[in-house]
Amino acid sequence: MYRVGNSVEQVSGGSVIKQGDQTPLGFMFRDENGAPVSLTGATVLVKIANEKIVVLEKQATLASDGYTVNFSINQDDITGSGNMRLEFMVTYTNGTKEKFPADDWQRIKITQTLDDLSKTPISYITFEKIKAEFTQMIDDIQEQVDSIIVNAGDSNPEIVASRKDFEGVVHDSLPARIDAADGAIDNFGYWTPPIEPSTAWGTNGIPTTKDPEACINALYEPFRTNHSGYVTRTVLGKDQSGIYNVYCYEFTPKTYSKTLILSAGTHGNEYTSFFALWRFLYHVVNNWRDHPTLTNIRRNVRLIVLPLINPWGFANFKRQNKNGVDLNRNTDYLWDYITGTNFQQGGGNYKGTAPFSEVETQYFKQTVEKYSDAVSSLDFHTITTVQAEHIVYTPRYLNQYKHIFNDVIDWLYKTGNRIVNGTTAVPTLSCWAAYNHNMTVANPEWYNGLYGEDIRDSVEMTEVLKYFGNIIIGACKLQNKTTQLSYSEPFLKELIYDKGTTTTPITLTSTIYGNLSHTLFSLRFRRQGILRAIGKVKVSVSEACTLSINPIIYQVNHPDFGFADIKDAKYYEESRQVSAGTHVFTIFASIPVLPFNYNEATTARPEDAKFRLRAKSTSGTITLEYFRIQLDYTPTDRGKSLERLDFTGLEANDEGSDYVTVFPNTTKYDANLDD
Template sequence: MFKNFQVIVDTVQKSKLNNIVVNSNDLKTFKLSLTINQFNKPIDLTGATVRIAIVKPDNKTIFQDCTITDPTIGTCEVVLNSQAFIISGVYIAEVMIYYGADTVAITGRFSYSVAKGILDNSTVESTNEFQSITKAINDAEYLIEDMRTNGTGIDVEARSGVQTVTTQLVVDTENIGEDSKAWWNPPTQPAMPWGSNGVPPSDNRDPEAFINGLYEPLRLAHPDYITRTNLGLDQSGTYPIWRYELTPKNYTKTIIISGGTHGNEYTGSFCPFRFIYHLVNDWKKYPQLTKIRRNVRIIVHPINNPWSFKNNKRQNSNGVDINRNMDSYWNNITGTSYQIGGTYYKGTAPFSEKESQYLRDSFVEYSEALAYLDFHTINTINAKYINFTPRHKAQFRHIFNDTIQRLWKTGDTIVNGTTAMPTVAVHAALTHDMTTANPEWYNGNYGGNRDSTEMTKCLEWFGNVIIKACDIEHKTTQIDETNPFSIIMQYDKLATPTPIIVDKTAYNNVNHATYDLNLKRHGILKAQGKVTFTLSAPATIGVNPIVYQVNHPELGFSDVKDKTFNEELRLLPAGTHTINFDARFPVVPDNHNSATSARPEKVKFRLRMKSSTGATTPVTIDAWRFYLDYIPSEHGTPTKFVDFTGMEAQAEGSDFVVVFPDPAKYGIGLYDD
């Protein structure tokens, strides 16, 4: 007697949900009768082999062969062994159809639930290794059952041997070092010409053959680490677009990589695969890869544009350049080459193409990703190392700059530019604050076209960029908050009925000579510059730049408005003059305030001036140039004001007083520690 459940699965569409619940104490009675469709029509299973892969609630994976019952209508069945319902919880399954050694079709996933049986039977820990171990599990089932019923089957010596091997495996794993900052010298790579090493033949260039020949063997061998998602068909309606997820058990960050945005840039697709290959198979050999394998989830889009891969084109089936079809700056590109029929045709609207939409949605799904790398091959610029990052957007560019610097040799040509185009990378950077780039490769600079020498050198460039991207710790917003920046303030008087004047004998703010900053870190604000003005009569002119913060307990407006730490005072004749100033101020972050709190808020720069002639003969401002430089600092006292005035008779070292911070209040001495 079987518990027989009918399940319909599809190779390109989501599988129909089934309400399947079994008991963990069921034994050889859990049967699945499968109907395998493609676009809701039965698939022909003649000559095929069918297997089912099941991920258990403990994230361990098992495999089992299915029996084909009628190949012409795509039906098969499997009686699941006890490993498929050994513990309670939700199980995720997918069906794999093999046609020969190099063609595999995978169905959409379905799930079933296992309720814990009342009887407390012994359980056996299943393996999380890959397929080859599954057969050993099945062979051991009769021993497990014998242990349940008779208590025999595995003697003490055998158990001890298994325990010894397991312990040694744990020790070996724990002894693997991690070092993501070290330079990675990849091993010699195999050549990747058309028709060899998993690459489809040149007269075919089938993107599915590329996926099945390279990525699928990795996934099938490591289902506990690698999964994949069918995002849907491309714009042509012909080719599925796949996304692979390489997920460590306890990852701490995520990055995204892709190739084939321009399908005819084949090295940009082939070389990233070689990195994934070594990450999956050789992570224990290289400390750089060990850290990634254990800590970084990598999302891979192997071919963003499969139709162009197949047809050796830059554009998709609509003639659209996917790397000009995103939203950022789309309206800015208006030349003929971006219009229909042009090399860089941008499409009818941002995200008008399926390929662009899938990438956009993937970024939303993995919006926590810290980096996105879109690899390309270029034929318009002959340079050794080529990279483009988003213009006017904070980026952790050191991962590219450091890699290029390490690779550079005398005579090498480098292109390390920025872009303000509606590219995939620019979209990810501006919309999701990722560090992004288009690392590119020019074929033929090393060896032949994708021969062993060239693939090895390309992998050194692309691979080390990926490794450094995996070492990023923050979104790019962190850069804006932690790095220095400058503000340049400019004014030139034109013909105006309302010039800016100084007509007070005491210091007052100069109209428009103001700037507010919202800072998120402690630091120093340097205020340098010059102001040019015209006097109609001799006068004593004072120029006094100040910086204050509302609610600051010591550097509020009333505290600093008349301080002369940075004053420049000049007695000048009639005429046009320029006074320079150079000042420093401690600053603290802008704080949120409620109705009952009063914490320091925005940093406010003001230029204050006075004239001895006052309103009698006002001073006319002709021009100014001010330079505000913010320097983050974790120093407890980033700025100290000391005054030597009137201390000429004192011995050096005691010929000044600390004016700020208040030495009596804070114990600030004459000397630094």
């Protein structure tokens, strides 16, 4: 039987043996959990092998304790010398056999004379002993180096610098500084928080009352007191009531590559989100060495935290502030568009007398403007109107890296979970930050009572922290503002025209291809990709003729698809004999587009791509009646992102050899370039 993870532990005998030495060697076996294995009634066969074959097999003797086996190599045991391997095969009373150790052999070296030990000081040794001696050697070296540094005092700047950690704190010794830098970094995995304490009022250091100042002092001020080199605080000012302070905490690593803005308490009566954000920061500040997914944040991400935007609402169990204003409807983003009675004075979502009329939203605006380089702003909430396990609201029709929310929801999903992955188009703080500063934003929400027995008990706090915490971790992985999505993501544009009763119809009288006016549409790309056009065009002709419609896509200065290359090409032309009247044509076209380039007076690098309809008729006048055209762009890094294969005139060839590649030029470009 092969059981992963079992092991062998030497319990008696030396680490060095000489060939023929009859000193008994004692061993104990442990299972995959590290527990001793009972050998009562079992037999144990010992095998010793060199690099090629087994050189000795013999039965071990079971000790009276029922766990230890002993054996020795006698004078008559011929093993040879050199590097050997040791294995134990245990046969239990029920006939089952198990190999120890499961994953490897014990290592052993047998010498011919004791003189050889001067050349090889360790000749029989278990893996555990190697590890122990190596660790001891490292500890000895570290102790020596530390002694040198400590004894050098503070007179040498280089010595002092060697004891300074990444936060700028000078430690008493080098090991202390090394310990401060411990912590593996995991920037890819999800985080499973430890079991969280209850945050019910009056438990685990939580104040007994909803006093905002008491809660900030009890929960956030220890961060600043104990980690002054990492955590600082700014008083933004009094809230609208004039009673309570609104604070901003900054968690700043010595060096950082990005900034996030985190907030809670926008709605004062949403306590769970306030406590969940605090618990996440608690682990980032105090336990980051134990959680590799938090180590990256602790070392590389600046966190700007507004822990309690609406302290008056917090103290009075109110959603709104002192003026009755819903702070999450008090920005200038779409403010004019929310006109329902619920947004007026007295309504539950009263938007205020004007955008940013409330000092609390002004503080948020000032904070975002001060830290406008932030890649994300997350405003955490506790919801009472929607009962679901995982809820998040993101801006509607604004660029967003929504995968950071979707991925966490997918990771946490269990059969039966209710998901609300909504979008919003109201004047929320998050929407304002997204629209004005191109940040990835959201209102992650939590519904109380779906986990645990009591509101904010240990079970519920662990679950909410798992959800909110991993959303923050996902935001910390972002590399760019949302403007990047305008250039790197696919999109679809729809072009629509109806002639209706216009007095200036679009007409063309030409026997050679000419442009149908007002059908030109320009696009600019920063990434290579494919641009496709597909749709329908309705035209009328004044008399019977041969009518041709030719949709073209070209790019200024494209090496293969410039206007001159495309304007009369017939790849996408459709011609037919028609009578006087109205006719509908289905159109499509595509080209590989290249990034827009800067040009000097003497250069001709690719610039804008353009779509246009061209037409001709052998007689009469063409009138454009309507069109419905979709322009579809897909970015791609593939070299030959479009290939044009022509089957024309090759009908007599075998299938598979009945076409030629007409683009790209196979003589100029290797046909296997992408393969």
